[in-house]
Amino acid sequence: MNVDFTGILAQVFLLAPPILLALTVHEASHGLVAWWRGDPTARLAGRLTLNPLRHLDPVGTLVFFISAMAGAGFGWAKPVPVNLANLRNPRRDVIWVSAAGPAANILAAIVLALLLNSLLSLGAAREEHWWLPLLHMLNLGVQVNVVLACFNLIPLPPLDGSGILSGFLPPRAAARYQSLGRYGFFILLALLFLPRMIPGLPDPIHFLVVYPATTLIDLLLPWWR
Numbered sequence: 001m002n003v004d005f006t007g008i009l010a011q012v013f014l015l016a017p018p019i020l021l022a023l024t025v026h027e028a029s030h031g032l033v034a035w036w037r038g039d040p041t042a043r044l045a046g047r048l049t050l051n052p053l054r055h056l057d058p059v060g061t062l063v064f065f066i067s068a069m070a071g072a073g074f075g076w077a078k079p080v081p082v083n084l085a086n087l088r089n090p091r092r093d094v095i096w097v098s099a100a101g102p103a104a105n106i107l108a109a110i111v112l113a114l115l116l117n118s119l120l121s122l123g124a125a126r127e128e129h130w131w132l133p134l135l136h137m138l139n140l141g142v143q144v145n146v147v148l149a150c151f152n153l154i155p156l157p158p159l160d161g162s163g164i165l166s167g168f169l170p171p172r173a174a175a176r177y178q179s180l181g182r183y184g185f186f187i188l189l190a191l192l193f194l195p196r197m198i199p200g201l202p203d204p205i206h207f208l209v210v211y212p213a214t215t216l217i218d219l220l221l222p223w224w225r
Helices: 005-036 058-069 090-121 131-152 160-166 171-197 204-220
Strands: none
Touching: 005 058, 005 090, 005 131, 090 131, 090 160, 090 204, 131 204, 160 171, 171 204
């Protein structure tokens, strides 16, 4: 079996900036909003930075690269430390802190899409071939940020969607709900693979991630497919 190492390296080269950007703005935004709401934990830990090395989880980043090359794009970074007791209004502020990461990714996707569409309207793709890697990176950046935002909005602890939902639950119910976090990884694996193994089984990942992500990407990049 012949392995196209040149093609793999080209994919890694094109994916590295979008993935690093998406993970960095996601985690830094959590810490920034937590600081605004009264918790300096992330700032004191040096996590209010756009240096990706401060946020990367080696396994999560590797999974992100592998899944992105396979056409999905799921992964994770090191969670930003947040002390809920420091927040001015913990039940309300946990919603804002949790939503900050996905919101930052959506904002990044919009900015990248505007830049990409502007370059295309100016004829960048038709002029010099050296523009093409940049255009591919911007295109991938939009897709990676949108998928990461939608993926993290799944209401499964410890993903951000669970933090948003917890803010609307009574404290005792929220604590029980967040205790599912110890099983979150295994539940997520089941949600990802069981619908593909068992015909007819509902596919929540499609409805919660694939469909909304595809819809938003279609709006931002109407020509992308």
